[in-house]
Structure formats: structure tokens, C-alpha cells
Amino acid sequence: MSKSIQELQDIANEVRVSIVKMVHTANSGHMGGAMSFADMLTALFYNKLNYDPKNPKWEDRDRFVLSSGHMCAGLYTILAKIGVFDEKELWNFRQLGSPLQGHPKYNLDLGIEMSTGSLGQGLSVANGMALAARVQNKKYRVYSLETDGGSQEGMVWEAAMLAAHYKLDNRCVLFDYNNVQIDGFCSDVMDLGSVADKFKAFGWHVIEIDGHDMQACCDALDEAEKVKGKPQAIISKTTLGKGVSVFENKSKFHGTPPTDEEFAIAMKELGN
Ligand SMILES: Cc1ncc(C[n+]2csc(CCOP(=O)(O)OP(=O)(O)O)c2C)c(N)n1
Numbered sequence: 001m002s003k004s005i006q007e008l009q010d011i012a013n014e015v016r017v018s019i020v021k022m023v024h025t026a027n028s029g030h031m032g033g034a035m036s037f038a039d040m041l042t043a044l045f046y047n048k049l050n051y052d053p054k055n056p057k058w059e060d061r062d063r064f065v066l067s068s069g070h071m072c073a074g075l076y077t078i079l080a081k082i083g084v085f086d087e088k089e090l091w092n093f094r095q096l097g098s099p100l101q102g103h104p105k106y107n108l109d110l111g112i113e114m115s116t117g118s119l120g121q122g123l124s125v126a127n128g129m130a131l132a133a134r135v136q137n138k139k140y141r142v143y144s145l146e147t148d149g150g151s152q153e154g155m156v157w158e159a160a161m162l163a164a165h166y167k168l169d170n171r172c173v174l175f176d177y178n179n180v181q182i183d184g185f186c187s188d189v190m191d192l193g194s195v196a197d198k199f200k201a202f203g204w205h206v207i208e209i210d211g212h213d214m215q216a217c218c219d220a221l222d223e224a225e226k227v228k229g230k231p232q233a234i235i236s237k238t239t240l241g242k243g244v245s246v247f248e249n250k251s252k253f254h255g256t257p258p259t260d261e262e263f264a265i266a267m268k269e270l271g272n
């Protein structure tokens, strides 16, 4: 289902529209980070993952773990769009009885590879999946989203050490560096400095990109796949709330739903 850059950009825009609509409908949830990551997530699912939406339990599928589970509105949207489940379910987001919880619950029928929400755990679990592929002689690759706020958890760096030690070249981190976390700029709360230098020091192959440049997202995924003997980290510089002027770069929109007025502005600016 490979798409052109223009098609991918259009899909990423639709993903952002859906994120805002879901959070507005539920009147709760996290838009900002999900909107930062929408471009890379779209590039990954449409142009890279070896994945069959009609058979999400296929043993040889590439895996994607959303380590920062609060960004799930984007993941749910993509999974619905590629056809894993019905898009109508998106409008039950965060409602009692819906499988689309405010943080993802492991459910392979829906394409959810791991329960996440408690920050920091995904990098380790995804490493385990990558080691399992090696032990079982399987060719699948394992991707995970990591975030700046999430990487203030110590276990992220233990796992970074492990992936390099075991030369997990089937393992790729997609790092969303929007410099925002729940209550402010990361650089004020707990500065991560150069994430690229940190991953390099841990022995990873590092690619730095503008995470809103769709061509760069696709090229970085292609480059990562060719690397031998090292895990790969794609560090994407992004903007929280990308695409909507009243959300962009405001930590309030890490986890605050839009008012009706803000919702109207968002729909207009996203061309919906
Ligand atoms: C272990 C743990 N500690 C604290 C939290 C609360 N929490 C949820 S999201 C978040 C900020 C995460 O920052 P980032 O992932 O960069 O979020 P963004 O605003 O970019 O979406 C925090 C502290 C949590 N979910 N898990």
C-alpha cells in the first residue's frame, strides 16, 4: 500500500483531524503529542511496516509499540484507517465499554502490541520482541515511539544500552522531540540536551530529521532498515499540536481537550 509523499501528507492531515475530533467528542484526552507524531506514524504504517491489517496476529508482522501511550488517538486512527477495525469505533474513544481506552490496552485483534501509559516501559518490551525475533529466526522489525518527556524515565537508558549490546539491528526507535511534556518545556523541567549524542554514545545508529518533512520521514525509515549490527534511532524534531496555531507549542494541549471555539479554529486550519 505504498503511497506518494503528497498522499502521505494528506493522510497525516486526516489523522490530525481525527485526533482533534476524538478528543473533542470525548472531552478528554491528549492531542498535542499525537499531532507531533502524526507524520512519522503515517509514513511508518503506510510506507514501511510489513503488516497485514486483516491479520494483525500474523507472527511475522513488523511490530510497533507506542511507548508513550497517552498519544493513542493517533495510533487508533491509523489502525482504523488501514482497516484493522471499523472507523466508527473511534467515536467511542474513552467511553465506558469501548476497547479504545485513554491509554492503550494490549489487544492484538485491534493491532495494539502492548499496554502502555506508564512511561518508559515500551523501549524495553520492544527490545524483548526484537530479541525474540532473533531467537526464532524471524525477519520482522520492531519499532517503538519514544518521547522526550517519557525518556526522563531511567529504564529507557538501560534499554538503550541493552539494544546496542545485543546488536539489535531489527530494532528502531522513533523519537518524538517536541520539547514539551505534561507541565512545560522539557528544557525547563528536565533538559534532555542532545538526544542524538546520547543515543550515539550508547552505540546506536542515529538519524536526525525534521519530523514534519514527510520525505525525510520516509528516507529515514529506509536508511534505518539497511543498518547492520546496530539499533537505530530516528530523532524527529517536531512541534506539539502541529497544524493548529492555538495548540502549537503550548504544554496545556499535552492533555487538555479543545473548547468548542478552539475546535472550530482547528477544523478550519486543518482544512476540514
Ligand atoms: C511513569 C509515569 N510517570 C508519569 C506519568 C504522567 N505523564 C503522562 S504524559 C507525561 C509527559 C510525557 O511527556 P511527552 O511524552 O513528551 O508528552 P507530549 O506532551 O510530548 O505528548 C507525564 C509526566 C506517566 N504516564 N507515567
Ligand SMILES: [Mg+2]
Pocket: 033, 147, 148, 149, 176, 177, 178, 179, 180, 181
Ligand atoms: Mg514531548
